[in-house]
Amino acid sequence: MTRRRMWVLLGAVGSLLVIALVVLLIVWRGGAGVPETEAASRPQPSSTPAPLAVTASPQPPSKSVTDGPHPSQCEQLYSPAMVAAFGDLALNPAWVAEENSGANRGSADPELVTLIDAAEEKLTCVWANAGGASGVGLTTELVWVTPEQSAAVQSRLSAAGMNCYEELAGMRCIVEGTDDGGVSGESHFLRDGIWLATYYFNAGPDGYTHDMIANVWADA
Numbered sequence: 001m002t003r004r005r006m007w008v009l010l011g012a013v014g015s016l017l018v019i020a021l022v023v024l025l026i027v028w029r030g031g032a033g034v035p036e037t038e039a040a041s042r043p044q045p046s047s048t049p050a051p052l053a054v055t056a057s058p059q060p061p062s063k064s065v066t067d068g069p070h071p072s073q074c075e076q077l078y079s080p081a082m083v084a085a086f087g088d089l090a091l092n093p094a095w096v097a098e099e100n101s102g103a104n105r106g107s108a109d110p111e112l113v114t115l116i117d118a119a120e121e122k123l124t125c126v127w128a129n130a131g132g133a134s135g136v137g138l139t140t141e142l143v144w145v146t147p148e149q150s151a152a153v154q155s156r157l158s159a160a161g162m163n164c165y166e167e168l169a170g171m172r173c174i175v176e177g178t179d180d181g182g183v184s185g186e187s188h189f190l191r192d193g194i195w196l197a198t199y200y201f202n203a204g205p206d207g208y209t210h211d212m213i214a215n216v217w218a219d220a
Contacts, residue, residue: 074125085205106141106197
């Protein structure tokens, strides 16, 4: 091999070594400073943030009974003058509490009676003959109702054909009729979550419902 050919061969080998070193340097710098394990453990940003959990605020339970008047005895519904006006009729005589006594309810309408029975609390006041059932009497059921129940009562009173109108800060509905047995009718009053449901037969002094309203809402 001549000296000239040897120098050419050495030059080619040297060029290849330089190129290889440059490539290695570029590759090394591309991953420099970030160890593989560290890069793998570093958290990556998310394009969609995780939604925050929202806890609903607890709502207070709705009240089923009015905060208004709350008489506990029938005697609280009437003035002395109204009691005297009933004459010989007694308030809640013993026989009306007997099973199948036949005492009237606060309405003769089956749907209204169902609404009365659906209420959580009521006060039943019966004016009747002390000796037993007769053709004379009056029953009032004071019923505490929710707003939904009150709306259902008003709807049924209107559907039953009663005459309804606003009176004494409430809703009054009345109906009356006559037959061979005498005069019967109903008077209903709704106000402040209280329903005064009254059915009467040949009884009922004038101003009866107004007297109850004056006593129940005496402090209003």
